[in-house]
Amino acid sequence: MIYLAINTSSQEQFLDITEQVARALLTTAVSDGICVLFVPHTTCGITLNESCDPSVARDLEMALRNIEPPGLRYAHAEGNSAAHLKAMLVGSSVSIPVVNHRLCLGTWQGVFLTEFDGPRRRKVMMKLLPS
Amino acid sequence: MIYLAINTSSQEQFLDITEQVARALLTTAVSDGICVLFVPHTTCGITLNESCDPSVARDLEMALRNIEPPGLRYAHAEGNSAAHLKAMLVGSSVSIPVVNHRLCLGTWQGVFLTEFDGPRRRKVMMKLLPS
Amino acid sequence: MIYLAINTSSQEQFLDITEQVARALLTTAVSDGICVLFVPHTTCGITLNESCDPSVARDLEMALRNIEPPGLRYAHAEGNSAAHLKAMLVGSSVSIPVVNHRLCLGTWQGVFLTEFDGPRRRKVMMKLLPS
Numbered sequence: 379m380i381y382l383a384i385n386t387s388s389q390e391q392f393l394d395i396t397e398q399v400a401r402a403l404l405t406t407a408v409s410d411g412i413c414v415l416f417v418p419h420t421t422c423g424i425t426l427n428e429s430c431d432p433s434v435a436r437d438l439e440m441a442l443r444n445i446e447p448p449g450l451r452y453a454h455a456e457g458n459s460a461a462h463l464k465a466m467l468v469g470s471s472v473s474i475p476v477v478n479h480r481l482c483l484g485t486w487q488g489v490f491l492t493e494f495d496g497p498r499r500r501k502v503m504m505k506l507l508p509s
Numbered sequence: 510m511i512y513l514a515i516n517t518s519s520q521e522q523f524l525d526i527t528e529q530v531a532r533a534l535l536t537t538a539v540s541d542g543i544c545v546l547f548v549p550h551t552t553c554g555i556t557l558n559e560s561c562d563p564s565v566a567r568d569l570e571m572a573l574r575n576i577e578p579p580g581l582r583y584a585h586a587e588g589n590s591a592a593h594l595k596a597m598l599v600g601s602s603v604s605i606p607v608v609n610h611r612l613c614l615g616t617w618q619g620v621f622l623t624e625f626d627g628p629r630r631r632k633v634m635m636k637l638l639p640s
Numbered sequence: 641m642i643y644l645a646i647n648t649s650s651q652e653q654f655l656d657i658t659e660q661v662a663r664a665l666l667t668t669a670v671s672d673g674i675c676v677l678f679v680p681h682t683t684c685g686i687t688l689n690e691s692c693d694p695s696v697a698r699d700l701e702m703a704l705r706n707i708e709p710p711g712l713r714y715a716h717a718e719g720n721s722a723a724h725l726k727a728m729l730v731g732s733s734v735s736i737p738v739v740n741h742r743l744c745l746g747t748w749q750g751v752f753l754t755e756f757d758g759p760r761r762r763k764v765m766m767k768l769l770p771s
Contacts, residue, residue: 379606379613379640412676412767414543414604418615420559426732427724428682433715434724441725444709447575453564462558462565463572470557470618471604473676473733475641475765482641482765484680487732503606503613505543505640509641509767510737510744510771545674545735549746551690578706584695593689593696594703601688601749602735634737634744636674636771 380406380504386422386496390443392435395502396488400481402504409479411509415502416471421461421495423468424502429488442467442494461494468492476506511537511635517553517627521574523566526633527619531612533635540610542640546633547602552592552626554599555633560619573598573625592625599623607637642668642766648684648758652705654697657764658750662743664766671741673771677764678733683723683757685730686764691750704729704756723756730754738768 380402386393403413417424428434442464452459472489475482483489491500511533517524534544548555559565573595583590603620606613614620622631642664648655661677679686690696704726714721734751737744745751753762 379608412769414606416604416606416613418613418618420557420565420615420617425728426682427728428716431716431718433717434682434721437712437714437716437721438725438728440714441709441712441721444712445576445707445725447572450568450572450575452568452571454559454562454568455564456562459565459568459572463569466556466558466569467598467729469600469731473604473678473735475676475678475767477641482678482680484682484763486682487680501615505606507543507638507640507769509769510739545737547735547737547744549744549749551688551696551746551748576707578703581699581703581706583699583702585690585693585699586695587693590696590699590703594700597687597689597700598729600731604735632746636737638674638769638771 382502384491384500386493386498389496390439391493392439393491394429394488395491399489403479406506408506408508410477412507413474413476414505417502421458421465422500423465423492424472425468425490426472426487428486430486458495464494513633515622515631517624517629520627521570522624523570524622525560525619526622530620534610537637539637539639541608543638544605544607545636548633552589552596553631554596554623555603556599556621556623557603557618559617561617589626595625644764646753646762648755648760651758652701653755654701654752656691656750657753661751665741668768670768670770672739674769675736675738676767679764683720683727684762685727685754686734687730687752687754688734688749690748692748720757726756
């Protein structure tokens, strides 16, 4: 297992971690398969989306903020239930094909850690499954 | 393949199945890899979220009920299209790292079967992929 | 790796690709494991949902169109940020158990490519991970 440590810098943030993942992949014993990236957290997620134009990630942050139904009376005393909701909608893992130690991402795709209750120190766990 | 049988007890329910999954993992031939949990259903999902404070799961149930756009005229005659929508948003599988027969979940994470059209008898299929 | 080529025919479309995936699975060297289907795109997704009654897929298309918060001022100049949002909510991959070259889908489940910015030529990458 490879562990990536990521520091987020604001309360809500789509952080492009593609380069960090790509570098870690160069060191794996296996060269081909599926790379699983997993976040052991409940108020941040991980997803793939457009990384070329950074305004897409900002639009996604804004849309998620507005997708949360307004006026809900949450029971959870910590007050971050909306962050738990957004983490669930985004998901806790991604699976990406790997060929010859390289992520087979599409032209516009990048890997994003999605912070919803930061800033915090976050962890991404990474395993390459041989195919 | 390991099959878990789960009985849900109400129409909408986030059911914590972490213990059942953890017990099943003790019996696998492989000890390390990625555990894939899959639901062969279209009106329930599976997800990871906070299991320590049970009010989080109740908040997520409530938020999902309210995320569905109101006033839609669904075509599907069975009347459970909203359940299909919520199952899709939550997702039909999770992938969790496993080390030495143990789920590598974060401190607050638990595995939840998310029922949206119950109560029913549900099935979870489980495979441990070696890494 | 197996590549499936899919032509979508409208701007938003849930396209049932179950048969195409099932046929490709008959040719794999491995017979049992987890089939990972991945879309290298940022404005389409892939998901599982009911394929028996085609009105479910149309209901899901409609609900997703209405889940997008109205009146947002997106920054991304291409004007397709809503498509990026829906692709993220649906997800970029699915993982399905396979036994003896056959998808272990539930009675009502089918595999759908979900187009949100078509019509386009799309690609699905497929790997069978041995278990």
